[in-house]
Amino acid sequence: MNHNIETALYLFPVTLGDTETERSLPSFNNEILSGIKHFIVENIRTARRFLKKTNPDFDIDSLSFYELNEHTAAEDISDYLKPLEDGHPMGILSEAGCPAIADPGAAVVSMAQTKRLKVIPLVGPSSIILSLMASGFNGQNFAFNGYLPVEAHARIKAIKDLEQKVYAENQTQIFIETPYRNDKLMADLLKTCRDNTRLCVAADITCAGESIATRTVRQWKKEKTVIGKMPCIFLIYK
């Protein structure tokens, strides 16, 4: 089959965790994937696995991969868009979720924009948007803050500052944590936030163990919930 697709840098989201691709990716993404030979990926091994999963007929050995992660030197990235500049469509594959949101992909996208190359983002699961939808919180004004500081004092101050923004700016505050620290973060939130502040904990989104619950801090304190090491996203609002 001959795939003629527009020459552009395509941004491919990847399923969150162990779930079917049909659960969270439009079939259009797969059509575009089949027309691309050059991929920028965070990890070649998991990228190959994802490509095999979305399309078992994919001839993976015919593809070129360019690795982009925290070990990639800035000077190496400058060549990464060469195939696209030569007229070949390219793809950026995330490890999980949407590329260039919370991964190194943004540096390459920024370079593509500077070179005035066409960038086409594709639809897929964003744990930020999915958790916000299901939280019941303000979706017309929200901020994603990434990870909070690990150091105790800085962390408590960060939580207080975020809660302050909730009340002063009516802005939903969203943040994440490394899974093994989920319960520590939960304890810090319950210790620091007002009893009436609402906290949404969204775990294992789009996967078998999905659970998205909004309670007041007062209610969470009573329930003594243990989250465990699931991938998790936290939201606070009044």
Added chain:
Amino acid sequence: MNHNIETALYLFPVTLGDTETERSLPSFNNEILSGIKHFIVENIRTARRFLKKTNPDFDIDSLSFYELNEHTAAEDISDYLKPLEDGHPMGILSEAGCPAIADPGAAVVSMAQTKRLKVIPLVGPSSIILSLMASGFNGQNFAFNGYLPVEAHARIKAIKDLEQKVYAENQTQIFIETPYRNDKLMADLLKTCRDNTRLCVAADITCAGESIATRTVRQWKKEKTVIGKMPCIFLIYK
């Protein structure tokens, strides 16, 4: 065909503008749709049209619709989740994009959370996330601010405050405008922001006229771009 789906409030994104459902919705959403008889929608007419488009075999006359928009009184909403409480799965359909992000759906989701009913968000196109992915801007720290004020002084002040947050907090600032005011907003941004600040204009996302371009304010000034009345989203970053 008998559809047995989990009893929950499902949040259904809708295509942005006139595009194929396969372009931006996973096939899973359609499977779940087929198992639901009770829908909360912003506009019944467009909801019926969307349902017909996703599945021409859908028996639309067998469905119940509950309208939720700016004309819906708060006291009317309190009954909306009755079918779910009685054990029937329900759906919230957005007009375009993700429900409960920039539409009235959040009030019903919040009520579902208070009643401890299960809420399941489904994947679909978010113009906020798609434009952020393609902008090349910071995706680890960003805020969506909805609409800026219309009044001239308040509007310029809002732009200055957002630009200030870009530099002080390394936070990408995202906002929208009513399409007929796009070029007015563009002019206000170019007049107000620093020459080195980068502005991304993302128009007609996932549709035929899609264009997502990041330039410095200085470059935009030279190019004298006319956006026109396309649905558009604006992002600034340093």
